[in-house]
Amino acid sequence: MIDALYRMLNSLGFTDPIHSPLTHIPIGLVIGAFVFFAVALIFKRERLALTARHVSILALIFVFPTIVSGVLDWIHFYHGVFMPAIKVKIVLAALLVVLLVIGVVLGGKAKPRDGWMMVIYAVCVLLVVGLGYYGAGIIYGRDTGAAALSAAASPAAVSAAPRAPTKAADAPTETAATAGDAKAGRRLFADGCEGCHPNGGNVFVSSLPVHGSKRLATLADFVAFIRRPSMPDGSAGNMPAYPASTVSASAAKDLYAYVTTAWK
Ligand code: HEC
Incomplete structure (x- = not known):
């Protein structure tokens, strides 16, 4: 409702x-x-x-x-x-x-x-x-550094959207086959993630922003993380889990394409 x-x-x-x-x-x-x-x-x-x-x-x-x-x-x-x-x-x-x-x-x-x-x-x-x-x-996102990040990153974030698809098109065929759509990912991120991660920061734990996170090393790492989020020490944190019923495999791919190319 x-x-x-x-x-x-x-x-x-x-x-x-x-x-x-x-x-x-x-x-x-x-x-x-x-x-x-x-x-x-x-x-x-x-x-x-x-x-x-x-x-x-x-x-x-x-x-x-x-x-x-x-x-x-x-x-x-x-x-x-x-x-x-x-x-x-x-x-x-x-x-x-x-x-x-x-x-x-x-x-x-x-x-x-x-x-x-x-x-x-x-x-x-x-x-x-x-x-x-x-x-x-x-x-x-006060005290998280996210506000400062947002001021620095917003022009890049805006231009990241048109740039990302071009990049995917330029990429070798095998990545093109697996790469997600960063533009779609951007919308998904704005809908489901941005509240807690404004401009790739982290409102809850300022030291764990999405931007530059180790969890983005590979698509598999990222998907494993959003399915079962945890703190770096493995303990349960505050991020809600995203099972395949809320973020499908292809949506996760799009998200991944976005979070790895935004906020340069
Ligand atoms: C309700 C707030 C909230 C939402 C919504 C949320 N997150 Fe998080 N996120 C967190 C918190 C808090 C952490 C720190 C780890 C934890 O507590 O589980 C985190 C950590 C992360 C990290 C790892 C950072 C690191 O280096 O440890 C990534 C990547 C991430 N989130 C991506 C996402 C994506 C993508 C979405 C949307 C699908 C999302 N988050 C939605 C709160 C949220």
């Missing part, structure tokens, strides 16, 4: 996560509540304190679609893997909901001189900032 939702969005031309645009609504409202209460406190305006409460009610309402879209994106793009940033975000989001509820309940009686109310609104602002910080870290 989740896939159907994303397929529908894709067919409308929207391929991005849905959480990122939605998240601005509660962020703006939480900041709005804080600003209204701060002004109420400074100028002793009771009506503005009430406005702050009304704005925080809206924030509380819009927090829910934002959380749901975050969970959907997480399942769709990251296969529901519990990376550290996701755990932090779950805790911060739970705290935000609790504080917003407290703020809405107590805010009805709050007077502009109530400093504790200001603290609640201020902590809510800090929580949304933290949520945004960790969310951006996931999307841009």
Whole structure:
């Protein structure tokens, strides 16, 4: 069902996560509540304190679609893997909901001189900032070097697509018979791998990017790896396995053609 939702969005031309645009609504409202209460406190305006409460009610309402879209994106793009940033975000989001509820309940009686109310609104602002910080870290692969890699590699990644098929055509016949279609591989990668491996990096384990990986030594090594991913020491890691039912042998070949020629 989740896939159907994303397929529908894709067919409308929207391929991005849905959480990122939605998240601005509660962020703006939480900041709005804080600003209204701060002004109420400074100028002793009771009506503005009430406005702050009304704005925080809206924030509380819009927090829910934002959380749901975050969970959907997480399942769709990251296969529901519990990376550290996701755990932090779950805790911060739970705290935000609790504080917003407290703020809405107590805010009805709050007077502009109530400093504790200001603290609640201020902590809510800090929580949304933290949520945004960790969310951006996931999307841009912060601390993974993937962001820097992306800046350096994107022109090459763009030109890799038209170049790769030419290369395959130039190759000796026996490789031409086995070589995959890098262009098709690029689409497969964008669909199934890019979320965790933006620009050939690795959002989870920055030291294990796809780009230049030892697992790409031969097609057989690569296929064996995606069928049963593991850490370099052989222990189980976080990458989901891709059995032949999700990535067929020929799709794996296309993927291989792409990951070995992109990001030069
Ligand atoms: C949910 C996140 C996620 C998805 C989706 C994902 N990977 Fe990975 N990938 C990882 C993680 C995490 C590792 C590190 C090893 C581990 O934890 O299993 C990894 C490691 C790798 C490596 C080996 C890097 C090394 O040198 O050890 C390759 C190659 C790779 N992935 C390719 C792919 C391809 C191709 C796809 C799409 C078919 C894909 N990955 C989809 C998370 C993901």
